[in-house]
Amino acid sequence: xMDDYNNPTTPLNxxxxxxxxxxxxxxxxxxxxxxxxxxxxxxxxxxxxxxxTCNQDTNCLIxxxxxxxxxLESDNGR
Numbered sequence: 001x002m003d004d005y006n007n008p009t010t011p012l013n014x015x016x017x018x019x020x021x022x023x024x025x026x027x028x029x030x031x032x033x034x035x036x037x038x039x040x041x042x043x044x045x046x047x048x049x050x051x052x053t054c055n056q057d058t059n060c061l062i063x064x065x066x067x068x069x070x071x072l073e074s075d076n077g078r
Contacts, residue, residue: 014058021065028072040075 029037029044037044047068054060 014062018058018062018065021062021069025065025069025072028069032072036075040072 032040051061051064054064
């Protein structure tokens with residue numbers, strides 16, 4: 001079908017890049033003090049729900065994740 005030509009497959013390196021930023025975000029999250037995590041939990045849950053707006057678009061997910069990493073780092077004076 002035509003769709004195959006209209007939607008070129010996403011190169012693997014995007015998936016890998018997402019894996020890397022996702023791991024970085026998780027590492028930052030785990031490194032936060034428990035009290036900080038409690039404070040940020042509701043915003044983190046909201047952020048996770050917002051990921052659905054990317055609709056599995058890896059580029060979108062990478063951008064969102066990098067933005068969240070920046071937010072978490074700035075919130076915690078890094």
